Amino acid sequence: MFDTLKAQPADKILALMQAFKDDPREDKIDLGVGVYKDAHGNTPIMRAVKAAEKRLWEEETTKAYTGLAGDPLFSERMISLVLGDAVSRETVSAVATPGGTGAVRQGFDLVKMANPDAVVHVSDPTWPNHLSILKHMGLPVVPYRYFDSETGGVDFTGMIADIAQSKPGDIVLLHGCCHNPTGANLTQGQWTQVIETINSVGAVPMIDLAYQGFGDGLEADAGPTRQVAKSCPETIIAASCSKNFGIYRERTGILMTVAQDSGTRTVTQGTLAYLNRQNYSFPPDHGARLVLMVLGDEGLRADWEAELEEVRTGMLELRQMLADELRTLSGSDRFAFLGQHRGMFSRLGCSPEKVEKLRAEHGIYMVGDSRMNIAGLNRDTVPRLAKAIIDVGI
Structure with missing residues (x-):
């Protein structure tokens, strides 16, 4: 029976994750995976969730x-x-x-x-x-x-x-x-x-x-x-x-x-x-x-809402930093939409070939349709991404 099965197409994001992992460059940037990351590249457990989990362990x-x-x-x-x-x-x-x-x-x-x-x-x-x-x-x-x-x-x-x-x-x-x-x-x-x-x-x-x-x-x-x-x-x-x-x-x-x-x-x-x-x-x-x-x-809800707000505003700050840096480098407002987008993702709207150049020449990984995870950035990597975007001609 199993010999009738056909190989399924590889998941592009999972393949991107593996390619990033295999890349030996120390300055590589992962903007592909769709999970929130803090400035240190971690996906932390929220404070209120951690407290609830401890309480659950004691009370369940x-x-x-x-x-x-x-x-x-x-x-x-x-x-x-x-x-x-x-x-x-x-x-x-x-x-x-x-x-x-x-x-x-x-x-x-x-x-x-x-x-x-x-x-x-x-x-x-x-x-x-x-x-x-x-x-x-x-x-x-x-x-x-x-x-x-x-x-x-x-x-x-x-x-x-x-x-x-x-x-x-x-x-x-x-x-x-x-x-x-x-x-x-x-x-x-x-x-x-x-x-x-x-x-x-x-x-x-x-x-x-x-x-x-x-x-x-x-x-x-x-x-x-x-x-x-x-x-x-x-x-x-x-x-x-x-x-x-x-x-x-x-x-x-x-x-x-x-x-x-x-x-x-x-x-x-x-x-x-x-x-x-x-x-x-x-x-x-x-x-x-x-x-x-x-x-x-x-109490837990108030702490959760406060931490969630920190996450939200942090991503908005990164968005605006990137838009401002690109305005400086390009001399135009053509990237202003990045500051207007909301959530973890933005789509640059460039070709897969330009996305591949970002990976090959600058170690910047994003999905082939130019979707990037803003939460994968921090204050140090925003200028590098902006320069790479201009360098490859996006």
Whole structure:
């Protein structure tokens, strides 16, 4: 049987990680891997998470399952974090998942059950794993225009025109904040137009919210998701705790649905639990337990929010430093968009050949589409990156 299997294409980011590891140059810079790093190149455990983990170790009395949907208290606190009071709790269904990726996969499974004929419309570009999962599941995909390489911003006219071509029951996949891989976000007014367009054609929005707190702050980053959930008849939301709680390896996420017709909640909640059962039975609890502890304790939550704000503002400072350095070296504002982007990533908008020159000539590693992880920089490496960008002619 196994002799019929075909080799799968190598993951480009994993291959980039290995190439960086094998590079003997001491001054090499890793801007490829999508995890937060501090100025020393480490991905630290957040103070509040560490304190919660110690408390959990002392207080936990069992490792028994919590339930197919996970601990209801985890869902309640995550719903509050993501949706606030934008919608009634009676309209929300939720299940814990293994990371945000698990939530995305479960969301697509839900779509396939509810409407086997649904087409999923995704931004061009989008997180590569969106496309990989959709291809594996056999769900049809149509891209909509999003990133403008010339301006480093959003091609909003193209985006609206393409979304308007979706059909009733189709899914429009949106990034809630900190667009990955471009860093280019919609304005509040543009979100309103997106909602109006989706509603006019009868499509269903699905939001991937992986970076809440990394852009303009916890509340501001949740704003678009809340606006969509409040304004659309149905919404699917996949949220991750990997980044804002720094618990990547604990695989902690949540899938939510919002339906203005609250009468569908019982069936929807049961369906989400059923999907959990089919895919991995009971979701992992350790990371979810830490999250609900941090969110439920006044002192831990205050410390978590303070540290998350330090992370956010630190990345904004690095962005502006890079934009300013490039302005000085280039004598123009053509890189100003880097200071306007939000989250960990920005996309330079250059060719794969220029990206390869950065690697070969300067030891700077980024994904071939020119996505770079701003969190991979520090005050010492920003000038080196800026000079390299100019040297290779970007």
